[in-house]
Amino acid sequence: MNIRNVQARVPGWVDWLPRGGWPVVAIVVMVMCAPGEHQLAVIAGWDHRLAWGMPVCLIAYAGIxxxxxxxxxxxxxxxxTAVVGAFVSLGAAMAAQPVSHLFVTGYWSADPAPVWLVVSVSCVPPLVLGHLMHVAASHSVRSETSEPSRSVRETRPRETRRALSVVPSQPTHTAPSPAVSAAPxxxxxxxxxxRLTAGETLSAKRAAELLGVSRATGGRRLAEAKAALSKVNGS
Known part of the structure; x- marks a missing residue:
């Protein structure tokens, strides 16, 4: 069977599902989960209108x-910390549904509300805020450290020339051609x-990808480059 003919017979809406279907599913899931999270906030003591902030809080936390x-x-x-937050937000959203349904169906009583439930639900907003601030702060620190300062950028060309001057020359075979090129x-x-003097952080795997060599060779080349830079910085 020709694969192209099979693909040609696939309806257009099938191709649309992966692109347009997931936003619809996400919206439906949020609408279905919001009442349970809202009810738990009401049980914990929030006003009915203010309690709608609980599902918004959990949805935003999970998405971010x-x-x-x-x-x-x-x-x-x-x-x-973002991975931990993703699992925590997913666990909180999942736990809110069965707990709220236990109250709705009458298995548990909300008069009075259990102490553990009131304490747990009341702690959600400040914990979410604190973790989101931590994620935002780590993002800003990453942005600042990834951009070298002006003074460092100005001195790096000179450091690069000095580092290149101490790179050990490798033996090469004399080519029959009069033009002699540098060893690979x-x-x-x-x-x-x-790249290192430009502020880029390299690993053996990344060096191998850049040079088009094996990981072992990339690691050796990276070690030689770092050794050359160390000699410059130590001089």
Missing amino acids: AATVATRRAKGAQGHL GETDVRQLIT
Whole structure:
């Protein structure tokens, strides 16, 4: 069977579902979860109108934490705490539904409301605010540290030239052509030195991807570049 013919017979709405379907599902889920979270806020003591802030609080918390956890690379500033926040917000939203339904169906009584429930629900808004402020602060710190200062940028070209001058030359075979080019290893080290002095953080895997070599070779080239920079900074 020809795959192209099969794809041509797929209705257009099937292709639309992954792009347009998930926002519809997200809205429906939020509408279905909001009453339970609102009821718990009412049971905890908030006014009926003010209690609608609870589902908004949990929805915004879950969305921000999930977005930050997805966008930030593993090991980056604020990634771990965003992942924790995403799981906590998901757990809080999931717990709110069965607990509120237990009150609605009469299995539990809200007169008076259980102390543990009042305390737990009352702590949600300040905890959400504190964690979101922490995520925002870690994002601002990451932005400031990723942009080198003006004085550092001005001195880096000179440091780059000094570092390149101490890169150990690797033995090369004499080519029959009169034009002699630099060894591939030396060229790779110079490229990594340029990136390091520009403020880029490199790993062995990233160096290998940039140079188009194996991870082991990329790690050796990166070690040579860092050694050259260390000699410059120590002189």
